[in-house]
Amino acid sequence: MLAHIARRIGHFHGHQISSAILRRMRASLKTINPISLQDFSQPNPSWSPEMRKFYDHYNAQCDTDTETYENKTGPWRKLPSYNRSIKHATGGIYISKLIQAKARLFTRSVNEQGATFEYVAFFNKEEKICICLFQPGHLLEGAPGHVHGGAIATMIDTVTGTLAGYLSGPSVTANLNINYRSPVPLGSVVIIHCALDRIEGRKTFITCKVTSTDESKVYTEATADASIRYVLYYKITVAHSHLISAIQSK
């Protein structure tokens, strides 16, 4: 099955990947242990009833049931979220092997449930949009009682980058322009709405809005543009996230 996935990745997002890159990816596949990968965007006891309600709402409209992996029909796809990249990146990217071994994805680096970034993202391929339910925890404080602007920027970067990745292939954020309209209370639940604005050459332009769950209040508005990068490790990163997703859904 791994060979099958590697073949699929060979035509990842319509971009032909060279055989040298494919060889490296196949080699790195051997290090994947699907059992050790936990999807951190599944509901947990720290989720408020409101967070759970909106999760159930979107999950019911997904193409695949995220708990039983049964096929359903629906416009949305739930995106899994892990706490690390596969350790394929070597040769000068990391400053030291120690850092490489301990590295964790920023938004999933704190193990305590509910303490930092509780979120789950859904992707709608047809409408080219992504929504993310976000419940900021008590370790994300900026102004007293409110979420740090950097934590909001982190989620905006994450969700816009994810949408750009799914629409255009492996991308990195080139610009983020964020307008903070109103502070987000700690422990509340907000919805991050991202939509494709346009694609120009290598660049994917995304608009983003952070609102209350009833959408009556706009906390933050932003635009992001992400560039497709034909650099090995970015390609592998996104390919890997698809790989892991494929492995888990088997």
Place this chain on the structure above:
Amino acid sequence: MLAHIARRIGHFHGHQISSAILRRMRASLKTINPISLQDFSQPNPSWSPEMRKFYDHYNAQCDTDTETYENKTGPWRKLPSYNRSIKHATGGIYISKLIQAKARLFTRSVNEQGATFEYVAFFNKEEKICICLFQPGHLLEGAPGHVHGGAIATMIDTVTGTLAGYLSGPSVTANLNINYRSPVPLGSVVIIHCALDRIEGRKTFITCKVTSTDESKVYTEATADASIRYVLYYKITVAHSHLISAIQSK
């Protein structure tokens, strides 16, 4: 001495604060326990020799010795950094008392030394600039081996906000516009340079650049504008940080 500080805050940054606000601030002073406040921007064993070298370089040019509190002469002032606000904010800002009790400043919320944001900021009042030495730890990963764009945005928000606060009084970030030029390797040391662009009414415009320590490489460029907010809790926040600083330096 507390009354003396409270009087000084009454004319904080030239803005007259109403007696009702002063009463609330005096009441909240009673909850301050200076002994429990740790300055997290002091050197620790996780700092690389490079980080320590640049810290020593700027610290030697400070107006006050940060370890002995002796007066020296120099253009720089080292800015202390704590892991929490004083718990004065009540009445609907926090969603629950539990969150309020556990809330920690985002950039100082992880206790493990070297794991997340290791940084120290220096302020030069005469030149209206702020520099920050930043050593991103292994829990801030975005693309493999590199710092998450959100973690960089967090530091830019923190340092530009600090500079705006020291120049114009209590402010909140209204806009952040960030151009990511090159990814920052995990575990490296970078310098965040912030400078005043202009002040227009309530708005303070700051420019920001993230570079390698020798300034040969520009990783990120950004602009930020912060607005003075005449809202109680923001006033108290910045006033408190000055208070704590004043108490610690006595």
